[in-house]
Amino acid sequence: YSKIVExxxxxxxxxxxxxxxxxxxxxxxxxxxxxxxxxQDSDFIARARGNRNLIAKHLEKIPQSKLKKKYKCSWEDFNRFLYTLAITFGAIKLEFSDNFTIDLYGIWRSKKLNDWERENLKIFTSNPVIERISKDLTILNNIKIEEGLNL
Incomplete structure (x- = not known):
């Protein structure tokens, strides 16, 4: 929305x-x-309704009790699923029972052609362990680029 309104x-x-x-x-x-x-903002959706070319739909959270306990798929399929959701909706939030979240952004301001071609997502989390792993991966990727290694 930042492009539409400052x-x-x-x-x-x-x-x-x-x-x-x-x-x-x-x-x-x-x-x-x-x-x-x-x-998921029901007030926003209610206020957005009434224009025939702006179709506003409210998304409700599905209670955990209504979801199956286990789903099986390959990591590649799961990766593709999350990527598709993030691109389709711009961003998605994953909430875990350990009281931490992961935000996946498929679209962001100044996203480069290379990001689209490599199907990159921006990832933000409230989990400090994942943040540290992310920093380590960034360092390893920089070493890979500088040294020309195939990791």
Whole structure:
């Protein structure tokens, strides 16, 4: 949404929602398109409804009790699944019972052609162990690039 409306932390969330919705409606009119908008924010969705070319859908969290306990697939299939979700929705949040989250961004400002070609995602987490592993991987990748190694 940052492309549509400049972020201003001094305005209320409700006012920001209104600016985002108006920005979306203006873009839709200019480009003559229909936009499907998904969010877990029921207030935002209720306020976005009413424009025939902005189809707002509320996403509800599925209670853990309604999900199967186990699903099986290959790592490659799971990787493709997460990548597809992140690209389709722009970003997804994975919440774990250990009270930490992982945010996967498929789309971000200034994403380069190389990121698209390599199918890169930006990953943010509240888990310090994963953050340390990520830093180690960055160091290893830099060594690989500098030394020309095939890791």
């Amino acid at each position: 972020e201003d932390r001094s305005i209320s969330r409700r006012d920001m929602d209104s600016r985002i919705i108006q920005g979306l409606i203006n873009e839709i009119r200019q480009q003559n398109l229909k936009l499907y908008f998904f969010s």
